[in-house]
Amino acid sequence: MNENKVTMVIAGLGGRGHDIYGQYALEHPDEVEIAAIADPRPDRLELARREWNIPPERCFTSAEEMFALPQLADAAVIATQDRQHVAHAGAALKAGYHLLLEKPVAVDIEGCLEVLRLARQYRRHVVVCHVLRYSPFYTTLKRIITEGRIGEVVTIQAMEQVGYWHHAHSYVRGNWRRADESSPMILAKCCHDMDVLLWLSGRRAQRVSSYGSNYLFRADKAPEGAAERCLDCPVRADCPYDAVRYYLESDRTSVRAGRVHWPINVLDPNPTEETIARALREGPYGRCVFHCDNDVVDHQVVNIDLDNGATINFTMSAFTERCYRTIKVMGTRGCVEGNMDLAHLTLHDFFGHTEEIDLNITDGSMAGHGGGDAVMVKQFVDLLHSGRDDEMQSSIEHSIESHLVALLAENSRLDEGRSLPVEL
């Protein structure tokens, strides 16, 4: 390993590989150096090559090609699509890399166990990007619980408010719209929540049940006269999900308003009014939300029975204005509630004391999953530097249960909410 820096290769140069991990390397040149990159999309590869000054012979058109070569760096970031993670992680582990592996680890439990087996066999760190575990919001909550300030945790109620526009972007028009091409919504979006809620409870899940459906984004809910594409739609002015307004015209969210980062750059890596108009005419993000080929849910509830009789209740909904998480943890001596968007926690004990905790003031920047993205990468870099054997919070060893619970929740939802035991 280079004495001063950790070297990394990045497989997949999209929203995560390029915008998050690549950006981290750009902002922390003293910590991370990108040694090689891989992506089949020429525009993504070229953009990253130029930005990070990677020699052409270290730019690959697939992760497979890159990992077939002798090891090029200390660690690999696997930021390809959900169904590619097991194969790419396996190839990278065999080549000798430590991994920063995007969630979900796999779309089935066998895949998760395979990555775990290979991590043990090759004695490499595999850190799953369950970034919430590193955000000041959840680490503060965990500290409050661990210090016993609300007594024993009996009930956790949590909500993931996906945001109507984010849902339309990613889960109706975008890459996570079909479970067979990516993974069920409760795994793709909410394995984070399963992970962080179980971690906060400090207990193991015993049983799971779930309900939910795709309530709105289907042909039979289309407004009268709706066209196949928003650009052609005579009724789009009355549609909250109009893609032309969101990506092209709005004075808040669009390229015309100067927005060029996610989600606009998913339509085109070089967003201009012209490239975005073309993407709306020709690409998936210009489609009517009632006329897509999506099948994932737009709302789901999950109930988890823990091994000490405490319970977790989780709701995910597309139908919110903003995109954030809320939580209330109820214990035998107090309760604490939080709003991640406001970066704020309120702690009440049952002796009449209240404490307001403003995490913006305490912890500085809250960007990127409430600050979790950057903390996770920093800890990963520090771990590799240290040469220590210990595990990070979101090691593969600690990440399997969340995937198992999410997959069982999906099975329960498809089986009319049957209560299913959690066992490996």
Ligand SMILES: NC(=O)c1ccc[n+]([C@@H]2O[C@H](COP(=O)([O-])OP(=O)(O)OC[C@H]3O[C@@H](n4cnc5c(N)ncnc54)[C@H](O)[C@@H]3O)[C@@H](O)[C@H]2O)c1
């Ligand atoms: N940790 C989080 O909070 C978080 C947030 C969003 C997404 N994700 C996960 O991260 C992963 C990437 O998400 P994204 O938003 O960056 O998706 P994306 O579609 O923007 O990026 C994926 C990239 O992988 C590339 N790719 C496809 N096949 C490849 C191959 N064989 N070799 C190399 N690259 C290949 C694609 O061309 C694309 O550029 C997904 O699994 C997603 O579920 C995690």
